[in-house]
Amino acid sequence: MSTCHNPSSEPAAAAGTLKVALVGSPNVGKSSVFHSLTGRRVVISNYPGTTVDVFRGRTSFNGHHVEVVDTPGMYSLHSITEEERVARAILLQEKPDVVLHVVDAKNLERMLPITYQLIEAGLPVILVLNMMDETQALGIDIDTDLLSIELGVPVQKTAANLGRGINELKQAVLNYQPVCLNLPVFYDNTIEQAVAALLPLVKNQPAVRKLSPRAIALLLLRDDTQILQLLTDDGADIKAIEKIISEVRASINQTPAYLLAVSQQRAAQQMVRKVMTQRADDKPPFREKLSRAMMHPLSGSLILAAVLMVMYFFVGVFGAGTLVGWLEEVVFGQYINPWLQDVLGNLIPVKIIADLFIGDYGVITLGLTYAIGIILPIVSTFFIIFSIIEDSGYLPRLAMLVDRLFKFIGLNGRAVIPIVLGLGCDTMATIVTRTQETKRERVITTLLLALAIPCSAQLGVIFGILSVSTGMILTWLGVVLLVFLLVGYLASRLISGERASFYMEIPPLRLPRLANVLTKTYARLEWYLMEVIPFFLLASVVLWAGDAVGLLDILINALKPVIEFVGIPAEAAVAFIIGFFRRDFGAAGLYDLATEGILFGNGLLVSAVVMTLFVPCIAQFMVMIKERGWKTALAIAGFIFPFAFLVGLVLDRTLKLLGVNL
Amino acid sequence: MTTNNETMKCPYCGHEFDAAAGTAFCGSCPVGKNCRLVRCPNCAYETPAESRLISTIRKLRRKP
Ligand SMILES: [Zn+2]
Numbered sequence: 064m065s066t067c068h069n070p071s072s073e074p075a076a077a078a079g080t081l082k083v084a085l086v087g088s089p090n091v092g093k094s095s096v097f098h099s100l101t102g103r104r105v106v107i108s109n110y111p112g113t114t115v116d117v118f119r120g121r122t123s124f125n126g127h128h129v130e131v132v133d134t135p136g137m138y139s140l141h142s143i144t145e146e147e148r149v150a151r152a153i154l155l156q157e158k159p160d161v162v163l164h165v166v167d168a169k170n171l172e173r174m175l176p177i178t179y180q181l182i183e184a185g186l187p188v189i190l191v192l193n194m195m196d197e198t199q200a201l202g203i204d205i206d207t208d209l210l211s212i213e214l215g216v217p218v219q220k221t222a223a224n225l226g227r228g229i230n231e232l233k234q235a236v237l238n239y240q241p242v243c244l245n246l247p248v249f250y251d252n253t254i255e256q257a258v259a260a261l262l263p264l265v266k267n268q269p270a271v272r273k274l275s276p277r278a279i280a281l282l283l284l285r286d287d288t289q290i291l292q293l294l295t296d297d298g299a300d301i302k303a304i305e306k307i308i309s310e311v312r313a314s315i316n317q318t319p320a321y322l323l324a325v326s327q328q329r330a331a332q333q334m335v336r337k338v339m340t341q342r343a344d345d346k347p348p349f350r351e352k353l354s355r356a357m358m359h360p361l362s363g364s365l366i367l368a369a370v371l372m373v374m375y376f377f378v379g380v381f382g383a384g385t386l387v388g389w390l391e392e393v394v395f396g397q398y399i400n401p402w403l404q405d406v407l408g409n410l411i412p413v414k415i416i417a418d419l420f421i422g423d424y425g426v427i428t429l430g431l432t433y434a435i436g437i438i439l440p441i442v443s444t445f446f447i448i449f450s451i452i453e454d455s456g457y458l459p460r461l462a463m464l465v466d467r468l469f470k471f472i473g474l475n476g477r478a479v480i481p482i483v484l485g486l487g488c489d490t491m492a493t494i495v496t497r498t499q500e501t502k503r504e505r506v507i508t509t510l511l512l513a514l515a516i517p518c519s520a521q522l523g524v525i526f527g528i529l530s531v532s533t534g535m536i537l538t539w540l541g542v543v544l545l546v547f548l549l550v551g552y553l554a555s556r557l558i559s560g561e562r563a564s565f566y567m568e569i570p571p572l573r574l575p576r577l578a579n580v581l582t583k584t585y586a587r588l589e590w591y592l593m594e595v596i597p598f599f600l601l602a603s604v605v606l607w608a609g610d611a612v613g614l615l616d617i618l619i620n621a622l623k624p625v626i627e628f629v630g631i632p633a634e635a636a637v638a639f640i641i642g643f644f645r646r647d648f649g650a651a652g653l654y655d656l657a658t659e660g661i662l663f664g665n666g667l668l669v670s671a672v673v674m675t676l677f678v679p680c681i682a683q684f685m686v687m688i689k690e691r692g693w694k695t696a697l698a699i700a701g702f703i704f705p706f707a708f709l710v711g712l713v714l715d716r717t718l719k720l721l722g723v724n725l
Numbered sequence: 726m727t728t729n730n731e732t733m734k735c736p737y738c739g740h741e742f743d744a745a746a747g748t749a750f751c752g753s754c755p756v757g758k759n760c761r762l763v764r765c766p767n768c769a770y771e772t773p774a775e776s777r778l779i780s781t782i783r784k785l786r787r788k789p
Contacts, residue, residue: 089740094742098743118743135766453737454736456739458737459737459738480768483737484737484768487770491764491769491771494769570739571739582779586774586775589776589778590761590774
């Protein structure tokens with residue numbers, strides 16, 4: 064069986080400006096292909112009504128005007144994320160003359176299902192096997208002629224990052240001729256019968272002129288609400304359509320979407336067996352074994368524990384112990400601060416003005432000492448470790464490991480991305496929750512980010528505070544993890560409906576390069592200090608003013624009973640008030656109290672836990688308001704604040720009950 | 726991180742992108758466009774832009 068679209072037999076290039084669209088999943092080198100096709104004259108713009116950026120470039124292939132559009136990455140024609148919706152909208156509304164489906168040739172099997180979907184949709188597809196250099200390096204050969212015959216579409220090999228195969232690709236675009244396309248996949252009988260029944264119902268609808276009726280029918284079977292909406296607008300017989308779909312669903316155990324995916328995967332597997340040959344030499348290399356071990360639930364957890372241990376010794380013991388001890392106690396404590404106090408104390412006779420610089424909340428004694436004496440060494444060591452982890456490619460593997468844990472507590476797999484990103488910066492991670500499917504999932508992820516995910520700077524300082532004992536850091540980790548799982552579990556019970564599976568491209572593991580790690584650490588530090596120092600200075604001015612007018616005392620006195628009741632010494636009240644400004648600033652306050660010997664043992668642990676859990680920093684809170692609306696943001700904050708102290712209380716009483724004194 | 730001045734490789738998902746494209750998510754952020762972090766358009770992971778000091782040194786070493 065075959066379908067014919069676009070009966071004209073003229074080459075596409077004969078018309079005026081050729082429109083070429085690039086599609087493909089992320090990480091297949093799509094932007095390299097785009098840039099090698101267009102050069103550098105590129106316009107970036109928001110796709111109308113969305114936050115998604117679309118790249119467009121105008122160029123000429125052998126004198127023919129060509130417009131190239133780079134669509135956002137997509138994993139399926141059945142759109143879930145905003146990016147995928149934009150990619151599909153471009154294909155449907157802009158009607159490109161040629162669609163280049165760019166794939167990572169070494170992962171052809173995983174990539175082919177989208178090719179099938181594009182062919183089914185009746186789009187003018189050329190399959191671009193990119194990253195051929197890496198594929199060949201792995202000893203993989205692909206018979207492109209056979210693949211082209213089997214698929215019924217042109218196939219081109221490229222290594223766009225090296226500029227290989229680009230001229231041939233341009234020529235293939237110019238030569239593109241619409242042909243009778245094969246139907247790439249035959250589905251289960253139930254599905255094929257349903258498609259046959261749906262075809263007459265969708266055939267003459269305007270939406271169909273952009274997409275083949277078969278593709279429309281298949282998307283309907285996948286519960287694609289957008290397509291259903293389009294057909295409703297066109298006045299199609301929705302009742303009859305829904306009847307067919309519910310009949311299919313009733314007659315099979317799985318969802319139709321699952322059956323379709325399985326058939327496509329099977330077809331892809333068979334195809335790859337036909338066209339791909341692997342030089343049979345070696346067993347999986349060490350790197351591959353290590354990569355798998357990192358994602359395996361058991362070995363992966365052990366590796367994560369080892370990574371945390373290394374972090375603890377380097378950041379907590381060395382950074383926060385050795386380095387801070389020297390900087391804060393010796394450099395600031397014995398030299399800079401006494402000297403400045405002496406000089407400025409004499410220079411500025413009015414005490415209240417002098418206090419602005421050298422008082423309890425002075426710009427120098429509080430702001431600069433915290434920023435440079437405490438935060439700087441801790442975050443420097445932390446950023447070094449973090450850059451190494453980033454550079455090695457461990458983060459995506461951590462995401463895959465965490466995904467299993469998420470499924471276990473019934474959370475959506477897509478929540479993994481923002482949660483792991485939150486370990487870098489919660490503010491941006493909150494914005495990324497947009498990629499989640501439903502409003503409820505977005506709210507739950509936002510809540511978990513605000514509650515239990517410390518950002519990188521805060522994490523560094525927490526490691527620093529708790530470096531006094533391994534037991535303390537393990538308890539802290541255990542409590543925060545438990546809160547995360549418990550709140551996540553309870554919140555996800557409120558969600559009904561399917562759980563999306565999480566899929567992510569895993570870039571190769573590699574040995575971190577020293578130069579890379581150092582320049583990145585430096586860049587991160589420079590950025591951090593630029594952002595943090597003004598903030599710390601401003602905060603100390605605010606605190607000084609609050610102290611001068613007596614407002615701070617009122618606040619501290621209000622907070623004291625709560626804090627003491629939870630088991631934290633009253634002196635820590637200031638640190639918690641500072642924590643409203645920035646979490647890491649508050650943590651630095653706790654650090655200061657710990658080195659002065661005021662905060663120790665159980666009280667230190669409880670304050671670290673409460674500080675981790677309670678209120679996000681101001682930037683994150685503002686983003687929460689912007690993304691979720693002020694009602695939800697206030698509700699989340701309103702839950703978190705008492706809840707953090709409640710957890711602290713429970714922890715304190717449990718420790719007392721068990722007779723544990725850390 | 727940076728392969729040259731224009732393209733960056735995301736340390737989270739491995740996506741390669743134009744540094745100029747790394748602002749897709751900035752619209753909603755109160756820190757706005759002045760935070761000097763570059764975001765991956767694929768997954769929104771943030772990396773600091775290469776510091777001016779480092780890129781100056783790099784350029785000096787390239788053109789002796
Ligand atoms: Zn990325």
